[in-house]
Amino acid sequence: MTLTREEIRQRLEKVFQDVFDNDKIKLFETMTAEDLKEWDSLMHISLVVAVEKEFHVRLNAAEVGQLENVGAMLDLLARKNT
Amino acid sequence: MDISSIQFVCFVFCGWLLCMIWPQPVLRTLIFTGMNLAFLFSYTNSVFSLVPLFLFLLTGFFCVRILARNASRSLLVLFIVALVAVFVYLKHYSICKCMQSLPFDYVTVGLSFILFRLLQIMYDVYVREIAQPISALDYFNFTCSFLTFVSGPIQRFQAYQEQKQSFLVFSPTRTDGLGAASRLLTGYIKILFLSGIFLAWQKNSAVYLLNWNNGIVSATLPAAAYWIICYACSAASYLLFLYMNFSGYMDLVIGAGLLFGWKLPENFRHPFAAENFLDFWSRWHITLSNWFKWYLYNPLLKALVTRRPSHTMLPYWGTASLFVAFFVMGIWHGTTSAFVFYGLFLGLGASVNRLYQIYLPKIIGKERTKILTALPFYRHMARGMALSYFSLALTCFWLDETSFYELLRRIPFWCELASWVILGFVIALLSALYENVAKRLPNWLQEDAIRLPNGWVASLWFLARAALLAWIILQNRTDIPDFVYKAF
Numbered sequence: 001m002t003l004t005r006e007e008i009r010q011r012l013e014k015v016f017q018d019v020f021d022n023d024k025i026k027l028f029e030t031m032t033a034e035d036l037k038e039w040d041s042l043m044h045i046s047l048v049v050a051v052e053k054e055f056h057v058r059l060n061a062a063e064v065g066q067l068e069n070v071g072a073m074l075d076l077l078a079r080k081n082t
Numbered sequence: 083m084d085i086s087s088i089q090f091v092c093f094v095f096c097g098w099l100l101c102m103i104w105p106q107p108v109l110r111t112l113i114f115t116g117m118n119l120a121f122l123f124s125y126t127n128s129v130f131s132l133v134p135l136f137l138f139l140l141t142g143f144f145c146v147r148i149l150a151r152n153a154s155r156s157l158l159v160l161f162i163v164a165l166v167a168v169f170v171y172l173k174h175y176s177i178c179k180c181m182q183s184l185p186f187d188y189v190t191v192g193l194s195f196i197l198f199r200l201l202q203i204m205y206d207v208y209v210r211e212i213a214q215p216i217s218a219l220d221y222f223n224f225t226c227s228f229l230t231f232v233s234g235p236i237q238r239f240q241a242y243q244e245q246k247q248s249f250l251v252f253s254p255t256r257t258d259g260l261g262a263a264s265r266l267l268t269g270y271i272k273i274l275f276l277s278g279i280f281l282a283w284q285k286n287s288a289v290y291l292l293n294w295n296n297g298i299v300s301a302t303l304p305a306a307a308y309w310i311i312c313y314a315c316s317a318a319s320y321l322l323f324l325y326m327n328f329s330g331y332m333d334l335v336i337g338a339g340l341l342f343g344w345k346l347p348e349n350f351r352h353p354f355a356a357e358n359f360l361d362f363w364s365r366w367h368i369t370l371s372n373w374f375k376w377y378l379y380n381p382l383l384k385a386l387v388t389r390r391p392s393h394t395m396l397p398y399w400g401t402a403s404l405f406v407a408f409f410v411m412g413i414w415h416g417t418t419s420a421f422v423f424y425g426l427f428l429g430l431g432a433s434v435n436r437l438y439q440i441y442l443p444k445i446i447g448k449e450r451t452k453i454l455t456a457l458p459f460y461r462h463m464a465r466g467m468a469l470s471y472f473s474l475a476l477t478c479f480w481l482d483e484t485s486f487y488e489l490l491r492r493i494p495f496w497c498e499l500a501s502w503v504i505l506g507f508v509i510a511l512l513s514a515l516y517e518n519v520a521k522r523l524p525n526w527l528q529e530d531a532i533r534l535p536n537g538w539v540a541s542l543w544f545l546a547r548a549a550l551l552a553w554i555i556l557q558n559r560t561d562i563p564d565f566v567y568k569a570f
Contacts, residue, residue: 060209
């Protein structure tokens, strides 16, 4: 079943909240590591692993490296979902 | 062809002129290919000496083609291992000392950076990040672009493809021309003038260091103190030399690239403003550390986290992955066993920094950590210690292998430790002084204001640098240091 971008965003937001243990996180397209203090290179990989589990996808090294902001994540997940 | 030579200037200018005269994309591609070939051949008088390099490139191309048809993990691993093994052999790493080397002289300039590009293409073809077949022409121009051939900056093939489209239709504006000229001016001043000053200082400081007679360091405390100061000065001056040498080269290739519409990635971003060792590596040789982050650190950490998922272990997996990535990055830099120490130094620095970042909040609390790390004294000391540590790590760059091991053998560890601490303090002081002076500068002297094409201050700054370069050229200096990273 193909998910809409909004559905992907909502699920991704839940992943962020779980990984960073913070229910108050609200995602926006241009959100980057600078907007979320705990989002360092270590947490980035935790986030990637959690995203893979949630969306049943496998991200390669190039894709992991390019996920610099939430918008890029949403684009990638939407592409993988089609 | 030396990038800092007048021949290179003429070479770039001629190529640029041809691109302006014949702006059709097909002709520009031919001109670019011709320039790349000419640059490659400028490194030798004998075509035969390029044969190993060409065979390496050809082998890489076939590996890419095979992976494009058959994305097999076993094949990818086999190709990576084989190409790295051939690279290690061709570069005469000390591990290959017992092996018979090729019975003729051959060119190895640029081989390291070709390997990075090749590994990146192979992996991205395997995971289908690069879905379209790569033509032989694109492959050659990407791996052997005269702009990035010698020492980067390291670009992904996909970024190169995007830049190529811009190059094919590029029509320079006044801003482009001024931007390119400004970068070239800065680069030449750094290479032809500033790097020489720091290298001379480093050589003068190092003279006393290599006086091993009768364990001179342990003889008297003043002698040991003098040794410590000399070592600190040697290390600091070499770091400054290396920065001028390497970033100057980057200014030249980035500036030359701007003339053709190529926007190459930056390799330096105020490295001396780094807050700690890990931050330093996000500012120094940026494309190298990004490459290792993308293709070694991230995959390794992800594999560890996936296989052993544990919130408690996560920071330690990160630390272990950092150590491995920095260690490999360190040993890549040189072919002798001394660079194993460099790798260990880098790995240790990165992992200790990470562990410190993990444990400090646990020991004193998150709020106190936030307050502490914002204190000016802490920030400057952290900067000083990080830069001092990196300076000392560079010792194997300016000592040959024998002298390096002599240093380790003869000099007590406490002397090296003292050099680190004293140099760290000095850098911290300078950092504090610089920050205090910088914030008192009027707006018209701030960095953005002196960047062309903004106003009269920028124009004056440009003219001043042009005048300085003209004076440097008229000096007709013959002691211009060679480009360090050409050897890597």
